[in-house]
Amino acid sequence: MTVKSEQTRQLVAGVALRMFREIGFAKTTMRAIAAEAGISVGNAYYYFASKDDLVQELYLQVQAEHAARAAEALKDATDLTSRLRATLHTGLDAMAPYHRFGGDFIATAIRPTSPVNPFAAGSTAAREASLDIFRTAVGAAKPPAPKKLRSDLPELLWLCYMAVTLFWVYDNSEGQQRTRRLVDGAVPLVTRGLSLARIPGVGKILDDFLSLSRSIRG
Amino acid sequence: MTVKSEQTRQLVAGVALRMFREIGFAKTTMRAIAAEAGISVGNAYYYFASKDDLVQELYLQVQAEHAARAAEALKDATDLTSRLRATLHTGLDAMAPYHRFGGDFIATAIRPTSPVNPFAAGSTAAREASLDIFRTAVGAAKPPAPKKLRSDLPELLWLCYMAVTLFWVYDNSEGQQRTRRLVDGAVPLVTRGLSLARIPGVGKILDDFLSLSRSIRG
DNA sequence: CCTCAAATTTGAACGTGTTCAAGAAAAGTA
DNA sequence: TACTTTTCTTGAACACGTTCAAATTTGAGG
CATH class of the missing domain: 1.10.357.10 (Tetracycline Repressor, domain 2)
Structure with missing residues (x-):
């Protein structure tokens, strides 16, 4: 299951870093990252503990x-x-x-x-x-x-x-x-x-x- | 009303700083400060904006x-x-x-x-x-x-x-x-x-x- | 194909800092 | 004293980061 899993991880990281650059740290909420990535908040936390x-x-x-x-x-x-x-x-x-x-x-x-x-x-x-x-x-x-x-x-x-x-x-x-x-x-x-x-x-x-x-x- | 007001301000500041020293920054929540000072949360914010x-x-x-x-x-x-x-x-x-x-x-x-x-x-x-x-x-x-x-x-x-x-x-x-x-x-x-x-x-x-x-x- | 344990995903819930409409108390005015 | 204005106080509500029990999906073994 490593392939799909790694994809999701990369997706979250990619979305997050792009949002950091584009709208700043504060506005890049975990909920916004999850929404943008099309996953649930909890799922983002599965890959990044914080x-x-x-x-x-x-x-x-x-x-x-x-x-x-x-x-x-x-x-x-x-x-x-x-x-x-x-x-x-x-x-x-x-x-x-x-x-x-x-x-x-x-x-x-x-x-x-x-x-x-x-x-x-x-x-x-x-x-x-x-x-x-x-x-x-x-x-x-x-x-x-x-x-x-x-x-x-x-x-x-x-x-x-x-x-x-x-x-x-x-x-x-x-x-x-x-x-x-x-x-x-x-x-x-x-x-x-x-x-x-x-x-x-x-x-x-x-x-x-x-x-x-x-x-x-x- | 400056006297009572200043008293409250000092009370909040005093309680907060003591709690900072004694239990640390993270555990010193605004609610805990207010409770310890015997006032409401909003009242603490009246004297300290954040x-x-x-x-x-x-x-x-x-x-x-x-x-x-x-x-x-x-x-x-x-x-x-x-x-x-x-x-x-x-x-x-x-x-x-x-x-x-x-x-x-x-x-x-x-x-x-x-x-x-x-x-x-x-x-x-x-x-x-x-x-x-x-x-x-x-x-x-x-x-x-x-x-x-x-x-x-x-x-x-x-x-x-x-x-x-x-x-x-x-x-x-x-x-x-x-x-x-x-x-x-x-x-x-x-x-x-x-x-x-x-x-x-x-x-x-x-x-x-x-x-x-x-x-x-x- | 079926079973089942592990990996993944969900969304509600918690405690946090902060805001704010509403009310209570005090001060000013007559 | 009675009225108004200003100052102070309240507590519910919001969005946030984070947690977690439960549900779902996946892949391995039969």
Whole structure:
């Protein structure tokens, strides 16, 4: 029964994500999704345990889109600066269609108890996939990143990516160009500033951030 | 009729905040608040337009508590580092009773459309009061902060305070000691790093953050 | 083809935040 | 005091996310 079942699942996810884009998160009620998909409310819940789970689905699809775009863009970027810039910009590209829904998305995702929280166990798959993009960006860079940082850098950059996302949600400039400018301006500073991590105090702070980020995942 | 009216308002706010502390945000339903206060649901809504507005009330009270504690602690702190540290620690002290409720609080507050959003117009009073604490911390510091930064520094530090709050929400270490350590570690770095703002690139990034933060307030 | 257990689907029901027409109480006016 | 206006209070009602017992459909084994 996997075929029909998977069809229904895809139908619900497809309808929901389209409605998220077109009419926003609040107006996309579970009843509206069910009606649009031609099924009952309870049936939608058979496939997605909560409305948050549909956000999780969105998170997965956006992340897959990001991975595809990043892989393409990283082909002709060798130094860390341009690789990082390409990674962040393609990430913004992938999120773009959902910008109007960003506030609700982040409100859902930031709650520590939410399955959608990018630090939580329920998001392990999506987070690891997202982290892999940064691992690739850092790992294949020439010249290579400083040895001392190499293992933690992808994770730190991923945290920066989360911060950029937060900035992006609040950015109402046309096409979120302000976030683009922030990325363009901040990336060279970050890559040039990597040497700062050698300062003992800075390193300790970074360690704190990393271990907190890890401990949240429980 | 201002007296009785104000009494009722205080009653609702008091009951709500106590219930937030004692049983958490989700279990503190509007019906439960009304029942506990001995009034009708609609009457609670006469004084607070939404449950979020009660969170706003909490924000105001926490901020007042912060102001009081900071004023006391800043009495015997002269250099910027210790003044900043005192300001951040007293902020954490004021929030402490509500830590278990932090996730819900931040999920409410981070939504750009929420009246509780610390960047939004509805929070102007609370935000300005909070900013004033940082203005005092910076303004009376000896030796004084670099001229170039003096006008923007309180706002930047307030943004750091928001970031620390975010960290604190996710911090489940005993008594949130990890956040305390973060503050102790990060503050000297920040004060020592102030000279970095002279680097043109860094200055531009900071400007971007500030103007975004300002533009959100509409 | 028939049987039956598992997978899928239904729709009514619950508790939630919120709204609102209606009424009660207080304050203002004479 | 008697009337009017404003402020305050009520409780039923709405749409929402979510749950669940029951009904239906499906596929495997005979």
